Amino acid sequence: MTIPLTTPDSETSSVPYRVTTPRVLRSEWHKLWTLRSTWITLAVASALVLTVGITMGSTYDGDDSEIDTVVFVLLGTQLSQICIAVLGILVTASEYATGMIRASLTAVPRRSPVLWSKAAVFAAVAFTLCFVTNVATFLVAQIWLSGGDKATSLTGPGVFGALAGSAAGITLMSLIALGLGALLRSVPAAIGAFVGAVLILPEILGMLPYDAVDSAINYFPTQSAESLGSATQLADAVSPAMGLLSLTLWAAAILTTAALLLRRRDV
Numbered sequence: 362m363t364i365p366l367t368t369p370d371s372e373t374s375s376v377p378y379r380v381t382t383p384r385v386l387r388s389e390w391h392k393l394w395t396l397r398s399t400w401i402t403l404a405v406a407s408a409l410v411l412t413v414g415i416t417m418g419s420t421y422d423g424d425d426s427e428i429d430t431v432v433f434v435l436l437g438t439q440l441s442q443i444c445i446a447v448l449g450i451l452v453t454a455s456e457y458a459t460g461m462i463r464a465s466l467t468a469v470p471r472r473s474p475v476l477w478s479k480a481a482v483f484a485a486v487a488f489t490l491c492f493v494t495n496v497a498t499f500l501v502a503q504i505w506l507s508g509g510d511k512a513t514s515l516t517g518p519g520v521f522g523a524l525a526g527s528a529a530g531i532t533l534m535s536l537i538a539l540g541l542g543a544l545l546r547s548v549p550a551a552i553g554a555f556v557g558a559v560l561i562l563p564e565i566l567g568m569l570p571y572d573a574v575d576s577a578i579n580y581f582p583t584q585s586a587e588s589l590g591s592a593t594q595l596a597d598a599v600s601p602a603m604g605l606l607s608l609t610l611w612a613a614a615i616l617t618t619a620a621l622l623l624r625r626r627d628v
Contacts, residue, residue, distance in 0.1 A: 380469055382478070388468070389478040393452065393486065402448040403486070406441035407494045411501070413437030418502030423510065429591045430511045431523040434502040435495060438590065442531045445487050446538035450551040452483050453619075454542035473620040476543055480536055480616055487535050491528035499524060519592035526601055530586030533608040534559070537582055540615035543623060559583060580607045 393399055414434045425433060453476070456462040469475050496515070506512055515521050537559060542551040563581045566574055578584055579599045588595055588604035599607065 380471070380474070382474065385469055385474050385478040386482060388465075389475070389482045393479075393482055396451075398451055399448065402444050402451075403490055406444040406448075407490060409440045409444070410435065410437035410494050411498050413440070414498035414502045418505040421506060421509070421511065426510050429523075429593050429595075430506070430513050430517075431499065431520060431527070431592045432590060433511060434499055434506075435524075435527055435590060437498070438491075438495075438527055438531060441491070441494075442534055442586075445491070445531055445535045446555055447552060449483055449487070449535040449537075449539035450542035450548055450555065452479050452542065453539055454546055454548045454551050457546040458548060472623050476616070476620050476623055480539055483539060484532050484536055488528050488532040491531045492525055495524040495527055513592075517592070522601070523590055523592040526589030526591075526605070529605065530589040530608060533612045534582055534586050536612040537615050540612065540619045543619035544615070582608055582611050585611070 413436050417434055417436060421433075456465060465475050466472050499515070499520070503512065503514070513520055515524075538551065538555045541554050542548070545551045545554060559582050563578050563583055567578055575597075579588075579597070580603075585599065585604040585608040588598045589601050589608070591601075594600065598604070
């Protein structure tokens, strides 16, 4: 076996592999799908939405007529978003626990492309799964709801947008969790921060008797996500457009902070 030698004139050809965005994305795609936890978590998240949606549709007796139809059939997303958020944390924080982050950052010395590629791949997978699951759950639930006060279709006013909005809300919430995983570099700490700061803190602040606090809470991640998943405007909630903007800014701020710290901190 002979090893080809390179000359100074062929310096460019001596480097067959360069770090490019498509290659980093492909690497993160393979890492995400080769983990058993990815398949299990996504399957559980999808099953929760479908199971709760079918249960709500098949047992509906007219007592919850005031609840928006999309919100009603997608009540399972309140559980699935926790599953997908935990997966987002695992995407980043688990590499610090296993030590794989050293290999990732050695292969990509600029560091930040690793985080942005993780976020892009995860967001694409999370949104696709959530949207497909939402549509399937809605259509199956309508088998029992057709003919009643919650009968509607995908072309009904605001329905398709609410199904897509719910998927977008869960995806952005999960990106916040992914960013927390990169910031804290610990799975338990990131889960605790997500549950405490993102899910529980707004509920505690909502108990304060101040109108300004109530108005500010509407722009918190959880409340912004809720405004995206309803076919009708929720009372005392921001508009879907404002909710999407607010949630996007939250996710962008946390991911940007994580990217800046990733470039400055030692592994």
